[in-house]
Amino acid sequence: MASESIALTPVHDASRPIGTTLHDWVVTVDHKKLGILYIFYSLIFLVIGGIEATIMRIQLIVPHNHFVSPQAFNRMFTMHGTTMIFFVAMPILFGFGNYLIPLMIGARDMAFPRLNAWSFWLTAFGGLLLYFSFIGGNGLYGAGSAPDVGWFAYAPLTASTFSLGHSTDFWTLGLLVSGFGSIGTAINILVTIMCLRCPGMTLSKMPLLAWLNLVMAAMVLLAISPLTAAQIMLSLDRFLGAHFFDTQAGGSAVLWMHFFWIFGHPEVYVLVLPAFAFASEIIPVFSRKPIFGYPVMVAATVGIGFVGLSVWAHHMFTVGMNPYANSFFTITTMVIGVPTGIKIFNWIGTMWGGKIILKTPMLFCIAFLFQFLIAGLTGIMLSAAPFDWQLGNSYFVVAHFHYVIVGAILFTIFGAFYYWFPKMSGRMYNETLGKWHFWLFFIGFHLTFDFMHIPGLLGMPRRIYTYEPGRGWDIWNLICTVGVFFQAVAIIVFIGNLLWSYFNGKSAGNDPWDAWTLEWSTSSPPAEYNFAKVPVVRSRRPLWDIKHPEDPDWKYE
Amino acid sequence: MSSTSSTALSIESQWELPSRGHVGMLSLIAAEFAIFTIFVVAYLFYIGKSLTGPMPKDVLEMPIFASICLLSSSWTIHVAVKALRNGKVRGFGAWWFATIALGLIFLIETGREWHHLIFEKGLTISTNLFGTTYYSLVGLHAFHVVVGLIGLSIAMILTLLGKVKQEHGDRADVFSLYWHFVDVVWIIVFTVVYIIGR
Numbered sequence: 001m002a003s004e005s006i007a008l009t010p011v012h013d014a015s016r017p018i019g020t021t022l023h024d025w026v027v028t029v030d031h032k033k034l035g036i037l038y039i040f041y042s043l044i045f046l047v048i049g050g051i052e053a054t055i056m057r058i059q060l061i062v063p064h065n066h067f068v069s070p071q072a073f074n075r076m077f078t079m080h081g082t083t084m085i086f087f088v089a090m091p092i093l094f095g096f097g098n099y100l101i102p103l104m105i106g107a108r109d110m111a112f113p114r115l116n117a118w119s120f121w122l123t124a125f126g127g128l129l130l131y132f133s134f135i136g137g138n139g140l141y142g143a144g145s146a147p148d149v150g151w152f153a154y155a156p157l158t159a160s161t162f163s164l165g166h167s168t169d170f171w172t173l174g175l176l177v178s179g180f181g182s183i184g185t186a187i188n189i190l191v192t193i194m195c196l197r198c199p200g201m202t203l204s205k206m207p208l209l210a211w212l213n214l215v216m217a218a219m220v221l222l223a224i225s226p227l228t229a230a231q232i233m234l235s236l237d238r239f240l241g242a243h244f245f246d247t248q249a250g251g252s253a254v255l256w257m258h259f260f261w262i263f264g265h266p267e268v269y270v271l272v273l274p275a276f277a278f279a280s281e282i283i284p285v286f287s288r289k290p291i292f293g294y295p296v297m298v299a300a301t302v303g304i305g306f307v308g309l310s311v312w313a314h315h316m317f318t319v320g321m322n323p324y325a326n327s328f329f330t331i332t333t334m335v336i337g338v339p340t341g342i343k344i345f346n347w348i349g350t351m352w353g354g355k356i357i358l359k360t361p362m363l364f365c366i367a368f369l370f371q372f373l374i375a376g377l378t379g380i381m382l383s384a385a386p387f388d389w390q391l392g393n394s395y396f397v398v399a400h401f402h403y404v405i406v407g408a409i410l411f412t413i414f415g416a417f418y419y420w421f422p423k424m425s426g427r428m429y430n431e432t433l434g435k436w437h438f439w440l441f442f443i444g445f446h447l448t449f450d451f452m453h454i455p456g457l458l459g460m461p462r463r464i465y466t467y468e469p470g471r472g473w474d475i476w477n478l479i480c481t482v483g484v485f486f487q488a489v490a491i492i493v494f495i496g497n498l499l500w501s502y503f504n505g506k507s508a509g510n511d512p513w514d515a516w517t518l519e520w521s522t523s524s525p526p527a528e529y530n531f532a533k534v535p536v537v538r539s540r541r542p543l544w545d546i547k548h549p550e551d552p553d554w555k556y557e
Numbered sequence: 558m559s560s561t562s563s564t565a566l567s568i569e570s571q572w573e574l575p576s577r578g579h580v581g582m583l584s585l586i587a588a589e590f591a592i593f594t595i596f597v598v599a600y601l602f603y604i605g606k607s608l609t610g611p612m613p614k615d616v617l618e619m620p621i622f623a624s625i626c627l628l629s630s631s632w633t634i635h636v637a638v639k640a641l642r643n644g645k646v647r648g649f650g651a652w653w654f655a656t657i658a659l660g661l662i663f664l665i666e667t668g669r670e671w672h673h674l675i676f677e678k679g680l681t682i683s684t685n686l687f688g689t690t691y692y693s694l695v696g697l698h699a700f701h702v703v704v705g706l707i708g709l710s711i712a713m714i715l716t717l718l719g720k721v722k723q724e725h726g727d728r729a730d731v732f733s734l735y736w737h738f739v740d741v742v743w744i745i746v747f748t749v750v751y752i753i754g755r
Contacts, residue, residue: 111577187584194580199572221584225591233599236693241683244599244693250608250686259595536568 029113030528031098034120036424038095041124042088043495048131049083050491052076054484057448061481063469073465074148079130081151082171085267086178087127089409093274094123094185096416097213099424101189103519103526104207106198106535111191119184126178133170147171150463152260153234155245155253160238169238176231179224186220189213198518200537204298205557207517207540208291211298212277215305216270222309223266230259254319261312268404269308273301275409276343278416279365283347285419285515286362287354290541290553293346300339300346307336317385318392326385333383340376344369360434364415367442371407375400378453393463396456402449414441414494421498422512426524427505433497437490444486451479516541578731586738589701593742596697597749600690604754607685613755616678623666624747627702630659631740634733642726649729650716656736657709660702667699691750698746701739708732 025033056076059067068076098116102109110116133146147167149157158168193214197206234256236242243249245256284291291297313321313329321329347369356362378400382388391397414437421429455473467473511520521543522531539545539553604613637652671692674680682692712732715721721729 112581183585183588187581187588190584191577191581195574195577197574199569217584218587221588222591225588226595229592229595232697233596233693236682236689242689242693243683243686244689250603250606251689252602255599255602259599262595538568 027117029109029117031102031110031113031116032424032526032528032530034116035095035097035099037120038091038098038123041120041127042092042095045083045087045127046092047491047495049080049088050488052080052083054488056080057481057484059465060467060477062478063467063474065466068465070465071148074150074463075146077463078147078150078171082130082147082175083127084405085151085271086175087123087130089271089405090178090182091123092413093216093271094182094189096278096413096420097189097216097274098185100420100519101192101210101213102196103423103522103530104517105193105196105201105210106518106531106537107192107196108530108534110188111196112188115184116188119181119188122181122184123178126174126176126181129177130170130174133167133174136166136170152257152264154260155251155256156247158234158238159246169235172231172234172238176228176235179228179231182220182224183228186217186224189217190221193217198535198537204295205537205540208280208294208297209274209277209517212273212280212301215301216273216277219266219270219273219305219308223263223270226259227263230256230263233259254316257316257319258313261315265312265315266308268401269304271409272404273304275368275412276301278412278419279347279368281517282361282365282412282415282419283350285513286357286359286365287351288357289350289354290516291346292349292352293342294540296342297346300342303339304336307332307339311336314383314385314388317388330383330385334380337376337380337383340372344373344376359418360429360431360438361415361419363435363438364411364418367438368408368411368415371403371411371445375403375407378403391456393461394456395460395462396453398462399449399452399456402452406445407449411441411445414438417494417498419513420519421501422508423519423524423526425502425505426508427501428508428512429501429505430497433493433500437493437497440486440493441490444483444488444490447483447486448480449483451476451483511543514547516543518542521546576727576731578728579734582731582734586734589738589742593697593745596690596694597745600694600749600754603686603690607687609685611678611680611684611687613687613691613750616674616680617751617755618670619751620666620670620747623663623670624743626659626666627663627743628740630656630663631737633659634736638726638729638733641721641723641729644723646716646721646723649721650713653709653713653716653729657706657713660706660709664699664702664706667695667702694746695750698739698742701742705736705739708735 025037028034028037053076055068056073059065059073098110101107130147135145145165145167147153147170149163149168149171153168153171156162158172193206193210203211233242233244237244237246243251245251245253247253280291280297311329311332313325314333317326317329347365378396382391382397382400418429418434421427455476458472458476460467460471460473467477508524510522510524512524513520518531518535518537519526521535535542537545539557541553545552545554633652633655637649637656640646640648640652680688680691682688709732712721712729
């Protein structure tokens with residue numbers, strides 16, 4: 001039985017002309033190829049967004065620097081934010097979701113393979129549209145090229161009076177197009193998990209990765225759609241002379257803020273839930289223990305999903321709201337710390353008493369635990385409206401959300417890269433280079449973002465292109481910029497490791513980590529149909545049951 | 558080992574999950590509801606905030622006839638799907654055609670209303686906040702009616718070509734979910750625009 005369910009056919013990749021291979025990749029509807037396309041595409045944009053961040057940090061390294069013009073600086077922070085959220089974080093997580101979910105739930109593909117391909121290409125073209133603004137944004141002479149309205153594009157900056165040319169249109173349409181792609185992928189993930197689980201895999205036996213992605217997909221449906229609606233409104237304003245956000249005609253700039261953040265804050269959870277998913281798969285395997293408190297983890301995830309939809313206006317404390325709104329959003333924001341705290345507790349509970357193996361994926365996950373805790377703590381500080389009035393829109397906020405997005409999300413993404421690279425490529429990565437990547441990035445991250453809190457506390461606002469010397473900000477900005485170079489070198493090591501290992505790595509075999517979820521039961525890389533025979537599972541750790549028939553999990557679950 | 562296999566077999570034989578089409582359509586409807594919610598909120602927020610006329614009470618008339626047509630099309634499509642599930646393809650075709658006709662009447666009525674508002678009352682999307690929110694909300698709904706009509710017509714053509722059979726009942730049912738959604742949204746739009754907003 002056991003050997004039957006993991007029977008496989010080796011993939012023969014005879015050498016074919018490059019044109020045929022490329023054609024295969026373009027027309028593919030295979031979830032694994034689309035997953036890799038998503039990941040590859042995001043890595044390119046990760047480098048681009050990283051270069052934009054580096055340009056900003058170089059500009060801020062000393063006071064009164066003239067590395068770039070103020071106009072270019074505005075474009076850099078707008079493009080950096082937009083790129084990193086919409087064209088790096090979202091697609092990279094969708095890519096892993098695409099690749100892993102069918103494999104982990106024992107399915108042969110996503111529920112709607114063609115919709116899957118369509119969604120990917122929409123996302124891809126959305127990104128190209130955004131970047132085409134560097135060439136095509138100049139609708140009028142001297143009107144600027146790339147968007148420069150900030151990644152949340154507050155009205156009235158986006159009004160056609162103040163944003164001449166087409167830069168804002170490229171931003172709006174790029175996000176609109178990729179937003180449709182995201183909704184398509186979310187529907188696909190949700191339907192795949194609800195309808196394609198292999199026999200025996202009830203909802204309570206799904207890997208946590210599937211659970212977290214299920215909640216993530218539901219949140220995408222409810223959170224990306226408002227952004228789509230708001231982008232349609234903004235386009236109507238700019239192209240047809242509507243007045244949604246036009247204060248001259250009685251419209252409201254604050255309404256845009258609400259619409260944007262109704263998307264914007266759930267988006268943080270859309271990004272962090274798949275990151276939690278990686279941690280929830282990696283930490284048990286490298287602690288040699290099943291996940292601690294599975295039902296509580298699921299409940300906490302669903303709790304985050306619900307509460308996450310009702311915290312958005314904590315981004316607007318400084319705008320001025322009535323005391324009831326301030327109290328409501330302070331309370332909901334603090335409440336969301338409870339389920340996230342439960343999760344941290346359970347990950348530590350999983351490691352507690354385990355036989356911890358400090359391979360690269362685990363290193364990234366352990367760093368994630370501590371960094372996410374600190375990010376959560378500064379989040380609780382900022383959730384208090386009076387504290388936020390002091391520090392809103394300062395570098396303290398910038399440090400806080402980079403602690404979440406880099407310190408938590410990007411760290412687990414790197415962990416996921418090392419953990420599943422053997423499955424995707426069939427080869428092991430280089431452990432030494434992996435450790436170099438980890439330590440360089442870890443040092444760089446802490447140099448940049450730990451010290452970024454301090455100029456924020458000292459009153460340095462975000463989005464300024466330069467500053468006066470002698471305010472006590474100089475040394476902190478210098479340290480932040482130095483950290484960026486460590487991170488850049490780490491990324492080079494990372495990409496070098498991926499390339500080197502892809503061509504020269506040791507053969508990985510089906511199950512290099514002695515793991516327990518279904519993706520490790522099939523070949524590396526898996527055949528197009530994933531499983532020669534659709535598996536039947538009886539517990540949360542089907543491979544444990546196969547490897548230990550004398551003491552299977554289903555006896556205890 | 559044999560006992561394990563037999564358990565696995567019993568798990569396999571009892572394994573049933575919801576249909577892809579229905580879950581997919583319901584997910585799409587959830588996303589669409591979120592989009593409409595934002596437009597409805599904008600409409601409600603801007604009621605009475607227009608700086609210049611025309612105001613809703615001056616120009617809007619209740620589209621009772623169009624609404625009756627659209628809402629009854631929910632019933633006709635339901636009967637059509639039921640007929641197809643019972644293998645009555647001709648009955649399906651007739652009720653399906655009635656659905657298209659009712660949807661078309663609704664769309665024509667909306668067109669007449671817009672023509673009246675634009676050319677006789679001088680209200681466009683850029684006139685004032687009422688025009689902005691009215692045309693975008695009603696227009697977004699009308700766009701969904703158009704998409705629905707295109708889908709209905711494709712199925713109608715396939716029926717006339719004799720390609721639709723009893724086993725397609727589930728697919729027709731999935732599509733009818735979308736059409737019911739368009740109707741439910743119209744009830745909300747009607748309430749917001751013609752009752753609360755006037």
